Amino acid sequence: MLSRTVSQRELVVACCPRCLHLGIRPDMTVAHAKALLPESLTREPHAQSRSQSFSQGQPASSMHLSHPYPRLIIRPWRPERDITALRSLAAWCTRMAPIVGVSSPACDAAAAETVSADTLVMDVSGCERLYPDPAALVRRIRLTLQRRFGLACRIACAPTLTAARALARYGPQGEAMLAPCSGENSTVAIRRHTAQLPVASLNLAPRTLAALHEVGIHTVEHLLALPRRSIALRYGPATVTRIDQLFGDIAEPIVPIRPRPLPLCEHIFDGPVADLGIVIHTTRTLLQRLVTDLDLRHRGIRQLRVTIDRLDQTARTSTTHALALARPSRSMRHLWSLLEGKLEATHLGFGIERIALLAAATGRVAPRTGTLEQTVSRRTIDPATPHPGTIPALPPPDDSAIGELLDMLCTRMGPQRVLQAVPFSAHTPGRSAMFVPTAADVPRSQFMAPVTSSPRPTITTDRPEPVSVMALVPDGPPISITWRSRSYRIIDWHGPELLSDARPDITCWWSGPCHTAEADITGNDRDAPRQLLLPPDSQLFRAQLDTGLWLWLQRDAAPGGTSDRWTVRGLWF
Numbered sequence: 214m215l216s217r218t219v220s221q222r223e224l225v226v227a228c229c230p231r232c233l234h235l236g237i238r239p240d241m242t243v244a245h246a247k248a249l250l251p252e253s254l255t256r257e258p259h260a261q262s263r264s265q266s267f268s269q270g271q272p273a274s275s276m277h278l279s280h281p282y283p284r285l286i287i288r289p290w291r292p293e294r295d296i297t298a299l300r301s302l303a304a305w306c307t308r309m310a311p312i313v314g315v316s317s318p319a320c321d322a323a324a325a326e327t328v329s330a331d332t333l334v335m336d337v338s339g340c341e342r343l344y345p346d347p348a349a350l351v352r353r354i355r356l357t358l359q360r361r362f363g364l365a366c367r368i369a370c371a372p373t374l375t376a377a378r379a380l381a382r383y384g385p386q387g388e389a390m391l392a393p394c395s396g397e398n399s400t401v402a403i404r405r406h407t408a409q410l411p412v413a414s415l416n417l418a419p420r421t422l423a424a425l426h427e428v429g430i431h432t433v434e435h436l437l438a439l440p441r442r443s444i445a446l447r448y449g450p451a452t453v454t455r456i457d458q459l460f461g462d463i464a465e466p467i468v469p470i471r472p473r474p475l476p477l478c479e480h481i482f483d484g485p486v487a488d489l490g491i492v493i494h495t496t497r498t499l500l501q502r503l504v505t506d507l508d509l510r511h512r513g514i515r516q517l518r519v520t521i522d523r524l525d526q527t528a529r530t531s532t533t534h535a536l537a538l539a540r541p542s543r544s545m546r547h548l549w550s551l552l553e554g555k556l557e558a559t560h561l562g563f564g565i566e567r568i569a570l571l572a573a574a575t576g577r578v579a580p581r582t583g584t585l586e587q588t589v590s591r592r593t594i595d596p597a598t599p600h601p602g603t604i605p606a607l608p609p610p611d612d613s614a615i616g617e618l619l620d621m622l623c624t625r626m627g628p629q630r631v632l633q634a635v636p637f638s639a640h641t642p643g644r645s646a647m648f649v650p651t652a653a654d655v656p657r658s659q660f661m662a663p664v665t666s667s668p669r670p671t672i673t674t675d676r677p678e679p680v681s682v683m684a685l686v687p688d689g690p691p692i693s694i695t696w697r698s699r700s701y702r703i704i705d706w707h708g709p710e711l712l713s714d715a716r717p718d719i720t721c722w723w724s725g726p727c728h729t730a731e732a733d734i735t736g737n738d739r740d741a742p743r744q745l746l747l748p749p750d751s752q753l754f755r756a757q758l759d760t761g762l763w764l765w766l767q768r769d770a771a772p773g774g775t776s777d778r779w780t781v782r783g784l785w786f
Contacts (some may be wrong), residue, residue, distance in 0.1 A: 485564020513541025540616025
């Protein structure tokens with residue numbers, strides 16, 4: 214939940230869908246919002262009862278500690294972050310439309326600081342050759358934003374920008390297409406689709422909307438029925454301008470947001486150069502210039518491409534050397550150690566004409582400063598003659614050193630042999646992580662498990678531990694178990710939770726966005742220990758022992774009508 218303070222009152226600005234389902238709305242006080250939430254969500258995590266807790270739904274792995282109890286999280290609303298994120302999203306969307314910008318709702322001058330841009334606007338004119346059907350482009354944009362970024366958006370396509378914004382804000386849910394019928398011009402189609410929309414869909418100022426509501430004008434149809442001269446006299450020329458923009462009589466410009474060009478340093482020789490020493494010296498100078506440029510932005514190189522244009526017998530050809538780093542780096546020594554060997558093995562042909570270095574991908578590098586103790590010791594103590602009885606302090610752990618080690622291993626062993634584990638949304642503990650190359654830029658959002666109310670244990674066992682269960686009736690709840698050569702009495706029992714996909718009425722906790730590379734998933738399943746894989750017909754239970762410990766039990770149906778097999782898969786602390 215996001216909040217802001219207005220006249221010493223803390224108001225709700227935005228909240229998650231779960232809070233909306235419970236009745237929380239924007240502009241509501243935070244105290245009122247807390248009163249609508251269950252008591253289990255407003256308590257602190259340590260004060261919640263374990264029997265009434267909920268899990269974050271994170272994939273469990275061996276010795277993975279995560280708190281299974283969600284709570285209400287309130288953060289201050291920072292509109293500048295919303296604008297920055299929306300502008301970054303607009304820059305990314307330029308791959309789907311030639312002109313992309315942002316739009317803000319109309320507001321008064323006094324409320325300009327509390328209103329931020331919340332709409333992406335695109336000009337898709339000229340995309341007919343790639344997408345003859347505009348509905349296909351609209352569907353692709355919506356699915357891309359949903360699958361890649363997890364954004365649920367309302368999208369509309371219309372001949373004018375004002376009509377598209379009105380349908381996106383106040384039209385039907387999901388997708389809206391404003392297309393003229395056969396024998397119908399665009400003006401009649403816009404009037405027919407927007408007639409029943411509220412006048413707020415024209416993006417009018419709040420004062421104008423209040424004046425229109427006082428005289429009973431609530432829809433666009435009511436506003437268009439008034440004489441044009443009276444609209445300008447009563448509600449200002451801006452209202453008439455909005456009406457003209459709605460029908461395309463006045464063009465509404467879009468201020469395009471262009472992505473920042475990638476850092477590039479190049480050098481063009483006056484003539485072909487066949488001396489390897491000159492090529493190496495020029496490349497090192499360009500790399501130093503590129504690193505200095507990124508250092509001013511506090512950025513580091515993730516992917517570097519070196520393009521060398523050489524002159525051959527018949528034509529000009531290009532040789533490209535690519536470097537993929539595990540961590541963003543701006544260390545000249547490290548980058549040159551990876552690039553020098555590639556340059557020495559480059560075929561010069563009849564001479565080099567152009568050398569270009571492009572930082573294809575960069576990452577933020579936080580500036581580091583030494584502590585006062587390190588500065589004083591560096592000035593007063595000579596490293597060559599340390600004081601007797603003193604041990605030189607080790608340098609603090611640096612993430613860049615780990616990245617340099619991984620890059621060196623990838624260079625010597627190959628990028629496909631140095632892997633890292635990332636979380637994976639799967640219902641099996643053995644499949645809750647998969648291995649990808651360390652230099653691969655993998656979006657973490659593809660592997661995050663959705664947040665649900667199904668509790669998961671704090672720690673999962675390395676292998677299933679068998680237990681003996683005693684119950685009054687065969688299919689009834691157990692009353693005691695024998696685990697690790699000791700008998701315990703069960704005082705609380707929850708379950709079963711079915712893992713079979715044949716039950717669509719049960720919300721599976723592992724359902725949600727996941728990686729789409731079937732080859733990686735299959736390989737991860739093949740390498741997982743067999744004792745960690747769960748059969749699809751397994752049933753999971755939560756049992757509390759008389760000692761207060763909660764266990765995660767699994768029951769597998771035994772073939773041939775024999776007794777079921779019970780094992781312990783995890784426990785809560």
